[in-house]
Amino acid sequence: MGSEPQRIAYGSDAAQFGELSRPDSGASARTVVIIHGGFWRGRYDLDLGRPLAVDLVAGGYTCWNIEYRRVGSGGGWPATLTDVAAAVDLLGALDVDSSRVVAIGHSAGGHLATWAAGRAGLPAGAPGSSPRVAVTGVVSQAGVLDLVVAAQTGVGDTAVPDLLGGRPDEVPDRYRLADPIGQVPLVAPVMCVHARADDVVPYAQSSAYVAAATAAGAVAEVIEVPGDHFTLIEATHPGWTVVRDALPALFAGHLSD
Secondary structure (H helix, E strand, C coil): CCCCCEEEECCCCCCCEEEEECCCCCCCCCEEEEECCCCCECCCCHHHHHHHHHHHHHCCCEEEEECCCCECCCCCCCHHHHHHHHHHHHHHHCCCCCCCEEEEEECHHHHHHHHHHCHHHCCCCCCCCCCCCCCCEEEEECCCCCHHHHHHHCCCCCHHHHHHCCCCCCCHHHHHHHCHHHCCCCCCCEEEEEECCCCCCCCHHHHHHHHHHHHCCCCEEEEEECCCCCHHHCCCCHHHHHHHHHHHHHHCCCCCC
16 A cells, blocks of 8 residues: 655745655655646646555555646746756655656646656756756656647647747747757657547647657657546556556666567
């Protein structure tokens, strides 16, 4: 079952904290960061990631389920991004093995997880640059991975312009620094899990990212699963089983065969 989650702050704001859960066996060399979705908006929180953390802890993983400032509750550009970066970097100061870290994110969390894996490529001074802890593997569950297209096509209505404070033609530098598809190729392998029937975040967000990443020489794949946008975060759903089964390979630095 694992221990009760330990709430740990990584900043002074009420939303700057995470829940660290450990398996019964104690220390684990496998640390998973869980980043919830909700289109970066304040009405959603890390409750969405708790069932996944419980399942992973039962499987022997250490889980860091993070909260962050969201649009409507102090977030947006650049706070949401810098919060995720700070939460990941805090792993280096905790009693966990941060040498290999896999980030799992759903929807907007998929964006943040994939972006976090590309922080080393950001220019000096950019939000989230100069990481102290590297994300070495990513699972994007129906992630928003092409922010320009998402903004142009109204994914989440105005969610992307709300996050970045404008449309692509208004704040192009912010899109350049925050958009996962613009970060390729990443060193970390990226597994995108998506249901083609998803009517919240289009399947094309994952397939376009993987096409761009592989064309640039990165290791990435998209796995089509049954269900819809929300079944991916149900711990009993086949779409989650795919993720759990892929973790050993991701911790080894590659994707499943």
